Amino acid sequence: MQDHVVRLVDLAVGATVAVAAPLVVAARAVTPGAIRAGRHLAYPPLVPREIAPGTLARELAFRGRAVRILAQVELVRRAKAAVPVVVDEVLDQVDVTQLVLNRVDLARVVVTVLDELNLTAVVTERVDLGHVVSTALDQLDLTQVVLDRVDLHRVVTHVLDGLDLTELVRERVDLDALANEVIDDVDLPEIIRDSSSGVAADLVVEARTGAASADEVVARAVDRVLVWRRRGGRSQ
Amino acid sequence: MTGASRAHPVGPGGHLQGRPAGVVTRTIAGALDYAVVGLWAASAYVGVAALSFLANPVQWQWPRWTFGALLVLGALSMVAYLTSTWATSGKTLGGQVMGTRVLHDGKRVHVARALARALVVVVFPIGLFWSAVDARSRSVQDLLTGTSVVYSWRSEVGNGS
Numbered sequence: 001m002q003d004h005v006v007r008l009v010d011l012a013v014g015a016t017v018a019v020a021a022p023l024v025v026a027a028r029a030v031t032p033g034a035i036r037a038g039r040h041l042a043y044p045p046l047v048p049r050e051i052a053p054g055t056l057a058r059e060l061a062f063r064g065r066a067v068r069i070l071a072q073v074e075l076v077r078r079a080k081a082a083v084p085v086v087v088d089e090v091l092d093q094v095d096v097t098q099l100v101l102n103r104v105d106l107a108r109v110v111v112t113v114l115d116e117l118n119l120t121a122v123v124t125e126r127v128d129l130g131h132v133v134s135t136a137l138d139q140l141d142l143t144q145v146v147l148d149r150v151d152l153h154r155v156v157t158h159v160l161d162g163l164d165l166t167e168l169v170r171e172r173v174d175l176d177a178l179a180n181e182v183i184d185d186v187d188l189p190e191i192i193r194d195s196s197s198g199v200a201a202d203l204v205v206e207a208r209t210g211a212a213s214a215d216e217v218v219a220r221a222v223d224r225v226l227v228w229r230r231r232g233g234r235s236q
Numbered sequence: 237m238t239g240a241s242r243a244h245p246v247g248p249g250g251h252l253q254g255r256p257a258g259v260v261t262r263t264i265a266g267a268l269d270y271a272v273v274g275l276w277a278a279s280a281y282v283g284v285a286a287l288s289f290l291a292n293p294v295q296w297q298w299p300r301w302t303f304g305a306l307l308v309l310g311a312l313s314m315v316a317y318l319t320s321t322w323a324t325s326g327k328t329l330g331g332q333v334m335g336t337r338v339l340h341d342g343k344r345v346h347v348a349r350a351l352a353r354a355l356v357v358v359v360f361p362i363g364l365f366w367s368a369v370d371a372r373s374r375s376v377q378d379l380l381t382g383t384s385v386v387y388s389w390r391s392e393v394g395n396g397s
Contacts, residue, residue, distance in 0.1 A: 204335075205249065211258075211260050211264055214258070219258055222369060
């Protein structure tokens with residue numbers, strides 16, 4: 001069906017060209033003379049210029065131009081008013097989403113857009129990152145995530161390997177204050193009394209307990225000899 | 237012994253603290269005290285000799301003290317030493333080493349009682365051995381002055397007053 005229409009159109013164009021071509025040639029041949037003749041007709045030699053047909057034609061052209069411009073403005077205004085209505089009607093009839101999905105290579109569009117965008121800059125400028133991060137952290141159990149996902153033993157080992165702990169403690173810890181605190185918490189005089197000078201104290205304790213054992217041996221021996229004392233009972 | 241009977245929960249001999257000291261311990265402590273006083277007497281003799289040398293180095297000779305004078309010096313030194321130590325800490329040097337303390341009713345001995353006890357010890361030293369016979373390990377000096385000697389090498393035993 002479309003082929004027939006196209007053929008008909010082609011026929012009409014061919015016929016028009018066949019007729020118009022000699023006319024154009026003829027027009028070109030006669031045009032300069034026709035223009036001169038037209039000028040003579042518009043402004044005849046003996047007719048005053050105010051009432052010449054050319055002057056009248058010019059005034060008419062002015063009026064026509066004014067009306068045309070008004071009509072043009074009005075037409076544009078009405079067309080603009082009609083555009084939203086028409087577009088709405090059209091869009092009501094069309095499933096735009098489906099249309100886009102069917103007709104648009106979305107992957108290519110997205111890739112192109114992403115290529116042209118500086119996403120980092122866009123996010124930095126447009127997104128309240130603090131709010132996003134705090135919301136995400138509120139919803140996450142970070143401790144559990146770390147326990148599940150992180151090899152803590154390896155991390156700690158790595159960190160410890162890279163640290164000089166002794167030097168770090170020397171720099172960061174107020175050892176004097178710490179020592180004083182520990183000493184304050186410990187009953188140092190009691191410890192000093194108890195430990196009173198190391199090996200010598202041990203020897204003294206040995207002597208005391210040894211002598212006390214000897215006391216006990218003597219007391220038992222005396223108990224065996226002195227019956228009255230055994231009956232009376234020794235003091236404990 | 238009521239106030240001194242609390243045993244220390246840890247350490248060697250903790251269970252003995254506050255109990256009457258036996259004759260062996262007390263004898264060793266007494267021997268140490270005699271040694272201390274003997275050293276003191278010897279020092280006094282050497283000191284006097286040194287002073288006499290400074291006074292008259294040409295005709296100097298060792299001082300000639302009679303046995304009686306030495307005895308009196310030793311006895312007086314002993315009484316002063318025992319009285320002062322018993323009335324203050326309750327421990328002589330011998331008692332400090334052997335961990336014994338002299339008490340009266342579980343408390344520190346008053347100076348008069350300490351003096352009386354020291355006199356008895358000096359006059360009748362073998363009275364110490366009655367502690368081997370007595371049921372509560374009391375020596376003659378303890379019986380005469382109402383004192384007692386307890387094991388006390390923990391600082392809190394008998395040291396409350």
